[in-house]
Amino acid sequence: MKYIPASLTCLFLAAAFLAHDAWAQVSVRKRPNPGEISPLDISGFTAGADPAAALFRKTLEEDLLRSGWFAIIRSGRGEYAVTGSAEAGGADVKARCEVFDVSTRERLLGKAYSLRAVDARRLAHKVADEIVLAITGKPGIASSQIALVGAQAGKKELYLCDSDGANLRQITRDNTLNMSPKFGPGGKTLVYTTFFSRFPDVCLYDLASGRRTIVASYPGLNACGAISPSGRELALTLSKDGNPDIFIMDMASKRLTRLTDTRKYAEASPAWSPDGRRIAFVSDRGGSPQLYVMDRAGGGAERISSLGSENVDPDWGVNGYVACSTKLGGRYQISVINPETKEVSQITNDELDYEDPSWAPDGRHLVCTVRRNYRSSLFIIDMMTGVKVALLSDKQGGDWSMGDWSPE
Structure with missing residues (x-):
């Protein structure tokens, strides 16, 4: 069976609901310059x-x-x-x-x-x-949390742990497929995709009360939710009108605004800029999954990825850079793109698959899924030194993926 990385899940879900530009020279660095210790x-x-x-x-x-x-x-x-x-x-x-x-x-x-x-x-x-x-003068990350997906017996549930991997606790027990957790501002809520009703819905989870609310359950696909930095809006992928596109939902009124309308292509995995004015997302409108950026109001989408054959699963850090998973030579590696200049830095380069990057609140570290021998685990990468450390110990067992770092 051909391996399909988790980082393509949202886009492939979107594609399932569907009835070469010239680029400037790319500058590639294996990792950022080391910082002072x-x-x-x-x-x-x-x-x-x-x-x-x-x-x-x-x-x-x-x-x-x-x-x-x-x-x-x-x-x-x-x-x-x-x-x-x-x-x-x-x-x-x-x-x-x-x-x-x-x-x-x-x-x-x-x-x-x-x-x-x-x-x-x-x-x-x-x-x-x-x-x-x-x-x-930089924020620390010790008090932050990481949301993650744990898989056992074919089911996927949501968990939380401290930034050092300790205090792991399970927060859903749905006996189904839950995926793509994303923190809201302040780390007080999670939005994620659930198959609790056997179809993909978007759910909002209040971490203090444990209350869960289905916020998107339209006909077709509901997936890839991301709460805006203000907490007032939710970006997500819906196919209720026949084509999977990016929408914005007002969290108070639940009113929807459609941002993309490409008719025969799939858009997925929206990621907000730190100021909430722009959204990065994945689209296959150019023939393969690539990263684009558009204004919050929609329209004027511009492609920012150019390295490798595919670029998926964007996460926009407080440092202004977009981390993503890039397919190079049959493997998925982590790369970082400056959305203003389109300069790209390749961060990992080995015989493993690296997926689902998520920035830490310090803009220096990120957590990502590392897949080896059909098993997945989470690693933290120091972007200034290149050091990689496992988030969870081997003693905890299981498959762990789709980590999302809290904003504080």
């Missing part, structure tokens, strides 16, 4: 013997290392130093943290924290993000 001395941060305090310190150190900005040292002269302590007191864990620029002796952060001992990891994530922000 600063020595960070944490020898001045101590933790009590209580398990919660020890877990806090361990998690804090791992988060800082995972951020990619620092080389952790425990003695000697670092560029920056973290001092303070973590102690358990009753049902709480209390932490005190200060961050200094060693060369200028400037204090960059000084704060006290307290949270329930059972939430020691969550508190460590918060402190790590504040350390990253204080030193680099």
Whole structure:
């Protein structure tokens, strides 16, 4: 059986409901230039013997290392130093943290924290993000979440985990096919495609209450939902009028606005720009699946992809770049496109298939599906260093795909 990558699922679903331009020279780089890694001395941060305090310190150190900005040292002269302590007191864990620029002796952060001992990891994530922000001016990712699809016995359910792969929990138990989860602004909601009714519908899930609402169940295809940065609109693919096209739904009134109308071609996988003014999407109007960008109002779609034979599954990061899965030599690799200049950077280049990229809120990392020997897993890629790390351990088993990183 021919392997069909998950990154083409939305487009192929769209095509199932259906009754060479000249390009500028492409510049290809195997990965972005490495960023600076600063020595960070944490020898001045101590933790009590209580398990919660020890877990806090361990998690804090791992988060800082995972951020990619620092080389952790425990003695000697670092560029920056973290001092303070973590102690358990009753049902709480209390932490005190200060961050200094060693060369200028400037204090960059000084704060006290307290949270329930059972939430020691969550508190460590918060402190790590504040350390990253204080030193680099960039948002941290430790407190963010990743939504993902887990497959067992032919069924696919939605899960959530922390950005380091811990705290994995299942959020749907529908005994059916659920796919393509996408966070809304603030990470408070998920929109995804479900086959709960045996046909593809778009569902909105409130993570706080667990309430689910079917927002699109028109005749034909309902798929590939993406909530706008404002939270007021939903981009999605519908074939209710006979042809799969991109629509915008007003989340309050449920009023629909059609953005594409190509009659005999399929459009899918809409992805909002960070400012909500443009949408990237996949279309086969040129003969193969490629990436296009159009204004939020529709019309004037412009092709931005040119590397490889196919480009699918766009995700538009806060850094302004569109990540996608590009077919090269029979394999799918991750590439990044500047939608303004159409310059493309190839990020991965090996004998595996890389699909479904999703940017982290720092614009530096992304999570993607890696497929090998007909099994899938999720990896995080540091775009500045090229380092790839598995999100989940092999002990957790199962097939994991379609990761989506929360916006904060």
